Amino acid sequence: MYEILEIKEIAKETYMAKVKAPLIAKKFKPGHFVIVRVHEKGERIPLTIVKADKREGNITLIFKVVGKTTLMLSRMSCGDSLADIVGPLGNPSEIDKFGNVICIGGGVGIAPIYPIVKALKNAGNYVITIIGARSSDYLFLEKELSEISDELYIATDDGSKGFKGFVTDVLKSILEKRGDQINRVIVIGPTIMMKIAAEITRPLKIKTIASLNPIMVDGTGMCGACRVKVAGEIKFACVHGPEFDAHEVDFDELINRLNMYKELEYQALEKYLGEKSEK
Amino acid sequence: MRKLPLDKRLRSFDEVALGYDLKEATLEAQRCLQCKDPPCVKACPLHVNIPKFIKLLREGKLKEAANVILEQNPFPSICGRVCPQEELCQSACALSKIGEPVAIGRLERFIGDYILENNITLPKKTVSGNKLKIAIVGSGPAGLSAAYFLSMHSCEVTVFEALHEFGGVLVYGIPNFRLPKEIVYKEIERLKASGVKFVKNVIVGKTVTVKEILEFYDAVFIGTGAGLPNILNIPGTNLCEVYSANEFLIRINLMRAYKFPNYDTPIKVGRKVIVIGGGNVAMDVARCARRLGADVTIVYRRTEKEMPARREEIENAKEEGVKFKFLASPVRIIGENGHVKGVEFIRMKLGEPDESGRRRPIPIPGSEFVMECDTVVFAIGQSPNPLIPNTTPEIKTNQWGCIIIDKNNMTTMPRVFAGGDIVSGAATVVEAVADGKKAAFSMMKLLGK
Numbered sequence: 001m002y003e004i005l006e007i008k009e010i011a012k013e014t015y016m017a018k019v020k021a022p023l024i025a026k027k028f029k030p031g032h033f034v035i036v037r038v039h040e041k042g043e044r045i046p047l048t049i050v051k052a053d054k055r056e057g058n059i060t061l062i063f064k065v066v067g068k069t070t071l072m073l074s075r076m077s078c079g080d081s082l083a084d085i086v087g088p089l090g091n092p093s094e095i096d097k098f099g100n101v102i103c104i105g106g107g108v109g110i111a112p113i114y115p116i117v118k119a120l121k122n123a124g125n126y127v128i129t130i131i132g133a134r135s136s137d138y139l140f141l142e143k144e145l146s147e148i149s150d151e152l153y154i155a156t157d158d159g160s161k162g163f164k165g166f167v168t169d170v171l172k173s174i175l176e177k178r179g180d181q182i183n184r185v186i187v188i189g190p191t192i193m194m195k196i197a198a199e200i201t202r203p204l205k206i207k208t209i210a211s212l213n214p215i216m217v218d219g220t221g222m223c224g225a226c227r228v229k230v231a232g233e234i235k236f237a238c239v240h241g242p243e244f245d246a247h248e249v250d251f252d253e254l255i256n257r258l259n260m261y262k263e264l265e266y267q268a269l270e271k272y273l274g275e276k277s278e279k
Numbered sequence: 280m281r282k283l284p285l286d287k288r289l290r291s292f293d294e295v296a297l298g299y300d301l302k303e304a305t306l307e308a309q310r311c312l313q314c315k316d317p318p319c320v321k322a323c324p325l326h327v328n329i330p331k332f333i334k335l336l337r338e339g340k341l342k343e344a345a346n347v348i349l350e351q352n353p354f355p356s357i358c359g360r361v362c363p364q365e366e367l368c369q370s371a372c373a374l375s376k377i378g379e380p381v382a383i384g385r386l387e388r389f390i391g392d393y394i395l396e397n398n399i400t401l402p403k404k405t406v407s408g409n410k411l412k413i414a415i416v417g418s419g420p421a422g423l424s425a426a427y428f429l430s431m432h433s434c435e436v437t438v439f440e441a442l443h444e445f446g447g448v449l450v451y452g453i454p455n456f457r458l459p460k461e462i463v464y465k466e467i468e469r470l471k472a473s474g475v476k477f478v479k480n481v482i483v484g485k486t487v488t489v490k491e492i493l494e495f496y497d498a499v500f501i502g503t504g505a506g507l508p509n510i511l512n513i514p515g516t517n518l519c520e521v522y523s524a525n526e527f528l529i530r531i532n533l534m535r536a537y538k539f540p541n542y543d544t545p546i547k548v549g550r551k552v553i554v555i556g557g558g559n560v561a562m563d564v565a566r567c568a569r570r571l572g573a574d575v576t577i578v579y580r581r582t583e584k585e586m587p588a589r590r591e592e593i594e595n596a597k598e599e600g601v602k603f604k605f606l607a608s609p610v611r612i613i614g615e616n617g618h619v620k621g622v623e624f625i626r627m628k629l630g631e632p633d634e635s636g637r638r639r640p641i642p643i644p645g646s647e648f649v650m651e652c653d654t655v656v657f658a659i660g661q662s663p664n665p666l667i668p669n670t671t672p673e674i675k676t677n678q679w680g681c682i683i684i685d686k687n688n689m690t691t692m693p694r695v696f697a698g699g700d701i702v703s704g705a706a707t708v709v710e711a712v713a714d715g716k717k718a719a720f721s722m723m724k725l726l727g728k
Binding site for chain 2: 084
């Protein structure tokens with residue numbers, strides 16, 4: 001059904017999978033995501049779509065191995081099939097001619113920022129892209145992003161490539177020099193990074209959009225697992241988002257909820273690894 | 280009716296009500312008075328000829344009894360289990376005036392299971408003219424019912440489902456101990472055998488639009504249900520271990536979290552669970568949590584008398600050790616390091632009846648109190664799923680988000696029909712089945728060539 005056409009490791013612990021999904025490919029817009037179930041007893045996890053080939057009827061997903069489901073997915077091969085894939089979900093990114101836009105992708109957040117950069121560039125914006133990761137081996141899509149961005153900055157925590165420090169440090173230094181020329185900031189990555197980015201742009205009153213990554217089950221608005229507080233109201237990231245005004249998001253609450261199943265997720269991973277090593 | 284022994288109930292998700300055997304069913308069937316102008320038939324939303332099937336049952340003509348039900352009700356195995364018969368057919372039963380009404384629901388279930396075991400189907404009706412090609416959106420009770428009646432009249436039917444399993448609320452909402460998944464799967468298999476096509480993982484409005492479907496189909500039936508959970512926006516609502524009933528039940532029923540880690544989806548139940556609400560969903564949540572080993576209290580803002588849950592379900596919950604606290608409403612959820620520690624409630628008293636006819640609960644100032652717990656579940660209702668109206672402006676909704684239909688169940692968009700909870704807000708399985716049936720006949724009447 002949902003055949004994997006190509007799968008490869010593109011950076012440390014990070015994989016790219018091209019999957020046959022003609023209906024989703026046809027409808028894809030930047031910002032959309034899918035819900036994937038890897039096997040018959042599997043959980044439903046949201047993954048962002050990086051690109052879609054409408055003619056060939058496939059979509060490309062990039063994911064980082066963080067638990068059992070993503071580990072199993074990374075171990076699948078060409079010709080294998082996913083149990084389920086459904087989408088495209090969420091609202092597409094707002095793409096318009098804003099002027100000068102900064103797009104930030106941190107860690108695996110580099111993946112979803114790519115189609116947004118592309119669409120913003122096509123819409124006539126001047127796009128400054130900042131990507132970052134723990135170290136250079138975790139980076140990917142550098143070449144593709146440098147081709148479509150007007151400026152590309154790289155940050156690594158250990159300084160193994162580009163600026164030594166966080167993407168938010170780069171953001172800060174750009175804004176110090178030409179903050180008054182920036183019309184919009186889009187940030188996707190670890191929640192704490194998005195929170196810091198929002199705090200940097202808040203005093204400058206630069207419209208900042210964050211794409212949130214809460215825990216989801218159905219992804220269609222039915223369960224409310226992905227609820228976040230935005231401007232004091234309860235919103236479901238799957239149907240109202242996943243992009244929200246970063247200045248209105250309660251990031252601390254989101255960080256707390258993201259850790260809810262940590263122990264159980266670890267237990268599932270340990271069990272899986274144990275079963276694998278027995279065989 | 281025989282029930283699963285209590286110790287087994289608390290250790291499994293197996294069905295609690297065991298149903299009648301032939302002897303018990305025949306005996307119960309003999310109690311029917313065979314009224315000339317049967318009030319039970321009028322009270323049944325599907326107008327099943329109840330006295331007729333009961334008569335055939337007691338004569339041992341089970342296949343004939345099955346045929347009588349199947350003319351009007353496609354899923355007696357499901358309705359026999361989850362219908363509120365005490366408010367419908369059985370409340371109208373002439374015997375209820377002098378004592379116990381005939382256990383129509385249990386007899387219907389008996390025949391329903393006989394139908395599944397013996398694979399009984401009605402022959403398709405021959406229809407003149409072109410065959411209609413119909414798309415059904417949502418595989419819950421409304422959609423499945425429409426599919427059944429359309430297929431029975433030789434229409435070409437495709438059912439689109441957003442989730443990875445078919446059955447809608449019958450599989451994600453109602454727990455196995457009340458409606459075994461096997462029953463739903465078998466009913467769906469029967470529909471497949473009669474030629475209905477099923478496609479999973481298609482979100483109409485997202486994956487394909489209603490307009491795109493209309494290019495390939497003569498008409499569309501929308502039965503997408505009331506899937507949107509209501510969550511109180513009180514302090515602490517977004518702490519960990521605060522669930523909507525939908526999430527709690529989806530994790531357990533659809534994702535099999537009760538079998539974690541053999542299934543991958545986890546759930547956190549903790550030692551003490553507070554369920555807020557008083558409907559069947561609150562009972563379902565509480566009984567699931569009991570089976571996962573928790574101490575469970577249902578807190579409801581009115582009294583037991585006003586609880587909308589079925590008596591039978593309240594009794595089952597009580598037998599299983601669920602505790603009840605009445606006349607209290609949550610004010611805030613108390614957390615520590617992001618985790619739930621307890622709920623602060625305010626005591627309520629009953630005032631004048633409100634528009635629902637039930638006495639309105641009024642908070643008593645200064646009566647706040649705290650109950651400790653590890654998990655909180657809101658079972659305070661659902662709203663219609665807005666996905667299709669949001670992506671199809673031609674389909675108009677009312678102020679509650681329910682799709683507006685005319686007397687033929689047609690929406691404000693030509694060739695698009697709707698039924699079930701997406702129209703009513705939130706009602707019963709049998710009403711959804713009745714809606715699907717009505718829409719099916721309207722579609723054939725209005726579009727049949």
